[in-house]
Amino acid sequence: MKYIIMLDEKFIDYGKYELESILKSEIIFKKISNKLFIFESEKDISKDYSFIVIEGLIKVVELGKFPPNAIDYTKITNAIEGMIDRQHSFKIEAINADFHNEQSSKDIAVKIGSALESKGYRPDLKHPKLYFYIFFTNLGIYFGVLQSDYAINIDAFRSTEKSKISRAQFKLKEALKYFAIETDEIKTVLDIGAAPGGWTLEMLTRNAKVIAVDNALLSYQFFFQSNKKCVIFSDEKIDIHDKNNNSNNAEILPLSKINDTLNESFDLYHIKQNINNLDINHINNLNKSIDLLMIDMNIEPKESVQQAIKLIKFLKAHAKLIMTIKLFNNENIKKYIKNVNEALNKYYDIIKIKKLPHNRDELTLFAILK
Ligand SMILES: C[S@@+](CC[C@H](N)C(=O)[O-])C[C@H]1O[C@@H](n2cnc3c(N)ncnc32)[C@H](O)[C@@H]1O
16 A cells, blocks of 8 residues: 655654654655655554644555656546545545656646546535545556545645745644634733734734743734724834724733733733743632633743743643644654653643644644543
């Protein structure tokens, strides 16, 4: 059986370890393009494994080898037709991996999708039951199917998305989706290491109230554009002049006003301070009011873990934690994962860790307070 996996090359050793510990045999990966590898295995790999660094896994069959610039659509469509039934709606994702043809991936997907539709199959671009992946590679053309629950974010294969505020915003979107976090019930968020504000913006647009802590300024104009009312607590003189002339919905108050102001009806409370210099005992108003704690500081994982424990007194029962584990040394992933798990599992349940498509030298952790 052949499989194509999506895996960041810098995590290849841990990826091999993840697969080999399931398959109990050595795996040889062949790289087919940036982030895509193919391998063979005698054993079938169930789709239920929750890998950490392997971002996606698709069982594939080879449709053939075609010379570049000469995609035979009829041959591809006929081959796919023999492997699927008409019962389920589908969407085609074409991945042009180092295969130099003039057609864009989208054009290829549209051509094959239309050919299948004319034969009575049901395309559904919004809510397909099945995703058909076609990989055009120099080794051959491969086809695989995933049910929509297991579908891989195809944009991550292409890695072209640009964030408005920061790449971080996509990390959070992916975390909310991957860990199936229902945001409707999240009313109050504590965001530590919040600048420039991608995570904060994401939660504000989901109608949560956000308390953001970072010594750096946030990109306030994005919050003003979405009509969010902001208060910034800072003892330094700061300039948040908006060059786009968006109405400036921000007040700037000294840090001593935090406690008096937290109950007022602002959407964002930015405490412009290093969390280590902030006397959190002075934020009495936060007592057990936080539904979601988010930590995305660029610091050693053990320090992020210390904050995740120190801030528990502000969290509601069963509050959620989303935390980035920065990997300062990719070779030590096993050790980082073990240490973080051991330190948190006394306080938090259901600790899950995942390398999300927009994570770079880092992993994302999700946990629920006991
Ligand atoms: C990767 S950025 C966070 C990106 C952010 N989540 C977003 O969505 O835009 C890391 C941030 O952590 C902040 N940081 C690092 N150490 C900190 C500390 N001790 N207290 C508060 N913020 C800290 C840095 O100032 C930096 O803005």
